[in-house]
Amino acid sequence: MSTDAQPPRLHATPPPGQGGMGGYFFVRSRRDGAWRTGRLSPARYVTGGAVRVPGSGVVRVEPAVVLTVGRTIHGPGAGAVDVSDALTAIRSALVIRADPDGADEGIGGTSGPGVHAVAVSARSLAFGDVDPGLLGFTVHAAGALWASGAVAAATGWIDAVAQLADRLATAGEDLPPGSALVVGSLTATLPVTEQTTVTATFARIGALTVHLNPETSGAIA
Secondary structure (H helix, E strand, O other): OOOOOOOOOEOOOOOOOHHHOOEEEEEEOOOOOOEEEEEEOHHHEEOOEEEEEOOOOEEEEEEEEEEEEOOOEOOOOOOHHHHHHHEEEEEEEEEEEEEOOOOOOOOOOOEOOOEEEEEEOOOOEEHHHOOHHHOEEEEEEOOEEEEEEEHHHOOOHHHHHHHHHHHHHHOOOOEOOOOEEEEOOOOOOEEOOOOEEEEEEEOOOEEEEEEEEEOOOOOOO
């Protein structure tokens, strides 16, 4: 693994959603702190810019990282080493969640736990070149610093991926190459009640910006 003094390697893995490959979203429940997992459709991924969000219900945004699966993760019995060795790239992301009732317990369908869209950075780093736990970030909303931290806040996500592989195995499925694993719960979520711009800046990856526009507030200039 390289140190921060060495130049990062950009990774050639296509962005999530290309080729029809979806993925999974991992988020901690506010009720009991356990990781919840939901499937993500390829249609949920965007590259940033203007994103329309529902004008009703509870809309929230949070920073996340997107990890690309480079080779199949088989269950049952997948462990942390199996998961780490299968990952090839890491990207920054902003997850926009739209929960009609404000809950985050739902797992099902193709939208994950209330996921409306996942904005993903075009730039990625080779997973082996960075310690995700030490990867720092800042989030600005409407030009003001809203949150800062490191991916280390998402403790236990590797175990959550291994458990997902085990559950898929019981249904005769694997985690195939090209799958995107979107890991959230790096900070508290930011409520979105009006048109606003949110920028997440991850060390060595760069900035990712979305302009969120509730459907009732008109177009973004």
